[in-house]
Amino acid sequence: MSKQSKAKRDKRKKLQPKRPINRLNAQQPVQNHAVLTNEEGQVVAAIGLQGTEWLLAIGGQTMGNADNPVPMLAMLKHLSNVQEKEGRKVSLEYSTQLQQLIDDLAADEGKTADEYLSQLVSEFEGVEGEEGEEGDDADAAGEDAPAADQAAEPAADADATPAASDDKPQA
Numbered sequence: 001m002s003k004q005s006k007a008k009r010d011k012r013k014k015l016q017p018k019r020p021i022n023r024l025n026a027q028q029p030v031q032n033h034a035v036l037t038n039e040e041g042q043v044v045a046a047i048g049l050q051g052t053e054w055l056l057a058i059g060g061q062t063m064g065n066a067d068n069p070v071p072m073l074a075m076l077k078h079l080s081n082v083q084e085k086e087g088r089k090v091s092l093e094y095s096t097q098l099q100q101l102i103d104d105l106a107a108d109e110g111k112t113a114d115e116y117l118s119q120l121v122s123e124f125e126g127v128e129g130e131e132g133e134e135g136d137d138a139d140a141a142g143e144d145a146p147a148a149d150q151a152a153e154p155a156a157d158a159d160a161t162p163a164a165s166d167d168k169p170q171a
Contacts, residue, residue: 028050030048032046032095033047033095034047034072034073034092034098035092035093038083044058044090045079047073047076049069052067053065053067054066054069056075069101070101070105070120071120073094073102074120074121074123074124076092078124078125102117
Protein backbone atom coordinates (compact mmCIF):
# COMPACT_ATOMS: atom_id res chain seq x y z
CA MET A 1 0.00 0.00 0.00
CA SER A 2 1.42 3.35 -0.94
CA LYS A 3 1.84 6.24 1.43
CA GLN A 4 -0.61 8.36 -0.62
CA SER A 5 -3.44 5.83 -0.91
CA LYS A 6 -5.45 7.38 1.94
CA ALA A 7 -5.17 10.84 0.39
CA LYS A 8 -6.31 9.48 -2.99
CA ARG A 9 -9.25 7.69 -1.36
CA ASP A 10 -10.32 10.81 0.55
CA LYS A 11 -10.10 12.92 -2.62
CA ARG A 12 -12.22 10.39 -4.53
CA LYS A 13 -14.89 10.43 -1.75
CA LYS A 14 -15.07 14.22 -1.85
CA LEU A 15 -15.69 14.22 -5.60
CA GLN A 16 -18.53 11.69 -5.40
CA PRO A 17 -22.07 13.11 -5.12
CA LYS A 18 -23.77 12.91 -1.74
CA ARG A 19 -26.16 10.01 -1.33
CA PRO A 20 -29.27 10.31 0.80
CA ILE A 21 -29.43 8.10 3.84
CA ASN A 22 -32.31 5.67 3.45
CA ARG A 23 -33.80 4.70 6.76
CA LEU A 24 -35.52 1.36 7.18
CA ASN A 25 -38.76 2.75 8.57
CA ALA A 26 -38.81 6.11 6.84
CA GLN A 27 -42.14 7.86 7.37
CA GLN A 28 -44.28 8.65 4.38
CA PRO A 29 -45.57 12.21 4.24
CA VAL A 30 -49.07 12.87 5.53
CA GLN A 31 -51.54 14.34 3.03
CA ASN A 32 -54.22 16.47 4.71
CA HIS A 33 -57.74 15.64 3.57
CA ALA A 34 -59.86 17.42 6.18
CA VAL A 35 -58.91 20.46 8.23
CA LEU A 36 -60.84 22.15 11.04
CA THR A 37 -59.59 25.72 11.56
CA ASN A 38 -60.61 28.38 14.07
CA GLU A 39 -61.28 32.05 13.30
CA GLU A 40 -57.58 32.94 13.71
CA GLY A 41 -56.72 30.43 10.98
CA GLN A 42 -55.07 27.98 13.35
CA VAL A 43 -55.61 24.29 12.68
CA VAL A 44 -57.62 22.74 15.51
CA ALA A 45 -57.90 19.22 14.10
CA ALA A 46 -57.13 17.40 10.86
CA ILE A 47 -57.54 14.09 9.07
CA GLY A 48 -54.65 12.96 6.92
CA LEU A 49 -53.67 10.01 4.79
CA GLN A 50 -50.28 8.40 5.37
CA GLY A 51 -49.75 5.57 2.92
CA THR A 52 -52.96 3.58 3.28
CA GLU A 53 -53.76 4.63 6.85
CA TRP A 54 -55.99 7.54 7.85
CA LEU A 55 -54.80 9.57 10.84
CA LEU A 56 -56.74 11.89 13.15
CA ALA A 57 -54.75 14.74 14.67
CA ILE A 58 -56.16 17.11 17.28
CA GLY A 59 -54.11 19.97 18.65
CA GLY A 60 -50.98 18.80 16.82
CA GLN A 61 -51.11 15.31 18.37
CA THR A 62 -52.03 12.17 16.47
CA MET A 63 -55.01 10.78 18.33
CA GLY A 64 -55.85 7.73 16.29
CA ASN A 65 -55.84 5.93 12.99
CA ALA A 66 -58.30 3.92 10.94
CA ASP A 67 -58.93 2.35 7.57
CA ASN A 68 -62.10 4.43 7.08
CA PRO A 69 -61.92 8.22 7.56
CA VAL A 70 -65.69 8.85 7.46
CA PRO A 71 -66.34 8.31 11.21
CA MET A 72 -63.42 10.63 11.96
CA LEU A 73 -64.91 13.24 9.61
CA ALA A 74 -68.25 12.91 11.40
CA MET A 75 -66.42 13.46 14.68
CA LEU A 76 -64.79 16.64 13.31
CA LYS A 77 -68.16 17.82 11.99
CA HIS A 78 -69.67 17.22 15.44
CA LEU A 79 -66.74 19.09 17.04
CA SER A 80 -67.38 21.95 14.62
CA ASN A 81 -71.07 22.03 15.59
CA VAL A 82 -70.20 22.07 19.30
CA GLN A 83 -67.70 24.90 18.81
CA GLU A 84 -70.26 26.96 16.89
CA LYS A 85 -72.88 26.39 19.62
CA GLU A 86 -70.38 27.77 22.12
CA GLY A 87 -69.98 30.90 19.98
CA ARG A 88 -66.63 30.12 18.37
CA LYS A 89 -66.32 30.43 14.62
CA VAL A 90 -64.68 27.41 12.99
CA SER A 91 -64.58 26.07 9.46
CA LEU A 92 -64.28 22.50 8.26
CA GLU A 93 -62.91 21.88 4.79
CA TYR A 94 -62.27 18.50 3.23
CA SER A 95 -60.78 17.18 0.01
CA THR A 96 -62.59 15.99 -3.09
CA GLN A 97 -61.23 12.48 -2.48
CA LEU A 98 -62.88 12.41 0.94
CA GLN A 99 -66.08 13.87 -0.51
CA GLN A 100 -66.09 11.14 -3.17
CA LEU A 101 -65.70 8.49 -0.47
CA ILE A 102 -68.69 9.94 1.42
CA ASP A 103 -70.72 10.09 -1.81
CA ASP A 104 -70.00 6.42 -2.52
CA LEU A 105 -70.94 5.28 0.99
CA ALA A 106 -74.10 7.41 0.93
CA ALA A 107 -75.11 6.00 -2.45
CA ASP A 108 -74.75 2.47 -1.06
CA GLU A 109 -77.33 3.34 1.58
CA GLY A 110 -79.55 5.28 -0.85
CA LYS A 111 -78.95 8.67 0.79
CA THR A 112 -77.35 11.94 -0.19
CA ALA A 113 -73.90 12.74 1.18
CA ASP A 114 -75.30 15.42 3.50
CA GLU A 115 -77.95 13.07 4.89
CA TYR A 116 -75.37 10.33 5.43
CA LEU A 117 -72.93 12.63 7.19
CA SER A 118 -75.72 14.17 9.28
CA GLN A 119 -76.76 10.69 10.40
CA LEU A 120 -73.21 9.92 11.54
CA VAL A 121 -72.94 13.27 13.33
CA SER A 122 -76.25 12.63 15.12
CA GLU A 123 -74.78 9.39 16.50
CA PHE A 124 -72.10 11.45 18.26
CA GLU A 125 -74.77 13.78 19.63
CA GLY A 126 -76.67 10.73 20.90
CA VAL A 127 -73.56 9.50 22.74
CA GLU A 128 -73.26 12.82 24.57
CA GLY A 129 -76.95 12.67 25.53
CA GLU A 130 -76.63 9.13 26.84
CA GLU A 131 -73.65 10.07 29.03
CA GLY A 132 -75.66 12.86 30.61
CA GLU A 133 -78.64 10.59 31.14
CA GLU A 134 -76.49 7.91 32.80
CA GLY A 135 -75.28 10.46 35.33
CA ASP A 136 -78.91 11.40 36.05
CA ASP A 137 -79.85 7.72 36.44
CA ALA A 138 -77.02 7.21 38.94
CA ASP A 139 -78.34 10.13 41.01
CA ALA A 140 -81.87 8.74 40.87
CA ALA A 141 -80.66 5.28 41.94
CA GLY A 142 -79.16 6.79 45.07
CA GLU A 143 -82.44 8.48 46.04
CA ASP A 144 -85.11 5.99 44.96
CA ALA A 145 -83.88 2.52 44.08
CA PRO A 146 -86.48 1.10 41.67
CA ALA A 147 -86.49 -2.62 40.95
CA ALA A 148 -84.70 -2.14 37.63
CA ASP A 149 -81.86 -0.22 39.27
CA GLN A 150 -81.49 -2.75 42.09
CA ALA A 151 -80.14 -5.28 39.60
CA ALA A 152 -77.28 -2.91 38.81
CA GLU A 153 -76.39 -2.31 42.47
CA PRO A 154 -74.94 -5.79 43.19
CA ALA A 155 -72.54 -5.33 40.28
CA ALA A 156 -71.40 -2.02 41.76
CA ASP A 157 -70.98 -3.66 45.17
CA ALA A 158 -68.99 -6.50 43.58
CA ASP A 159 -66.60 -3.98 42.09
CA ALA A 160 -66.12 -2.30 45.47
CA THR A 161 -65.62 -5.55 47.44
CA PRO A 162 -62.23 -6.60 45.96
CA ALA A 163 -60.83 -3.11 46.49
CA ALA A 164 -61.91 -3.19 50.14
CA SER A 165 -60.37 -6.64 50.74
CA ASP A 166 -56.99 -5.71 49.28
CA ASP A 167 -54.46 -4.77 51.92
CA LYS A 168 -52.54 -2.61 49.44
CA PRO A 169 -53.39 1.08 49.09
CA GLN A 170 -55.11 1.96 45.83
CA ALA A 171 -53.42 4.48 43.55
